[in-house]
Amino acid sequence: MPSNKKWNPGKQPLLRGDSKSGVSVPSPSADDSIVRHILYLEGPGRETPYLSTSEEFEAAKVFAQGGAIWATSVRKANDSGVRHISKSELLSCMKGNGKGKAKWNSAFEVMQARRYVEQWSEHLLDFRTIAEPAAVVALIFEKT
């Protein structure tokens, strides 16, 4: 059920649909364009320094595709040095040709990415500064 209440970062989890065996491990040194990540241009198996998560269980379920739904929180991510890029932060930097790491050469693709962020209530976890991403992923996510 969609929630009418605003998502609370202090109380509610960030959810991710992934395989049953574990959450995909990000590559901190991979290309860090946010639009490229959200549009999933290289498809399955691509390298990305980000992990997509959602406020909504229903959205995470769609991405789980028969796998599992994993949960973490903004606090857990921050405690491990992983930066949380909130949905509102993503939406605010995705206008026109985008800003910061969401800067992109196609304004149309920025808008499509913006639509997906809103559609999937997406938040990113930024692993660019994490030295041991596999260990941190295992530490902060738990299976629901």
Next chain:
Amino acid sequence: MLHSCQNCWFNGLQYGALGLSVGYCSRHRIILNAADATTCGLHVRKDLSLDRAQQVAAVHAARYASSLIVRIYGNETAKDDVSSNERDLDSLRSDAVGDVVVEYGMLDSKIESLAQLKAMSGARAEVAMLSLARSYVSHCIGRQGSWTSGLHLYWWTKERLTATPDIAITDIRSTGGLQLARQIELTAWSVVMLRLTVIDDIIEYAAAQDDSFGEVRGLLDKSAEAVSTFNLRTLAKWMRTEALPSLDRMLPYERYVELARQLHKDQSDEAPPAIQAAPAPAPLGFV
């Protein structure tokens, strides 16, 4: 999700949250029971512009076989994911849009099926027409056809460019946790942009063939630069004041009629061409 059958231009029955619970692949001629989870090497994304869709398709084709519909994760087939069972096809044909999509390319000309979809009301019929229009024109171009093979599709799409898509509650197959009204707004925006993408495809083909119509390239980016919200009224206003005058300047009604006459003359002069498989898109590399 974005590399799944639901977002492929060969599937006219689904696009994002919009559509039936099953899709239909007009290349494999098969019902897609798990269109959010499956893919194949022929996949072409319909949410991207032509150049980008071709780049992404080339990467995708290297990972998946063109002859099999498989799970995106694991690359394995699952027998219940697809169906060509007659009873299932009959059920799908009981839906008016499903009926035209299943028949697409089977009997009469493909453009006739597209004309049928154009005449039907509702966003599902429109998405079917727009999706299959993209694959149709690409197929014609791949057989050394002229950009004018998309002439009527361009004109029909341009005529409804500023109209608000007619999305019924029953057209939404999932909300993904989003509020229903907002899901409908976002879906309506995606349908309007799919119209503009079809127009942009045809402009790109015209540009590649050095036709003056190609001079209006870049409408997708211009629209997103001008309107950075999902407000359809603002978008329609921009289209009325900026996009349509540019399009009409480069392809006025008189030229449309002249090109259409030429197109019909060429078609009646030629024997019907044999059906061939569309060539794989050229790997262009990422920008």
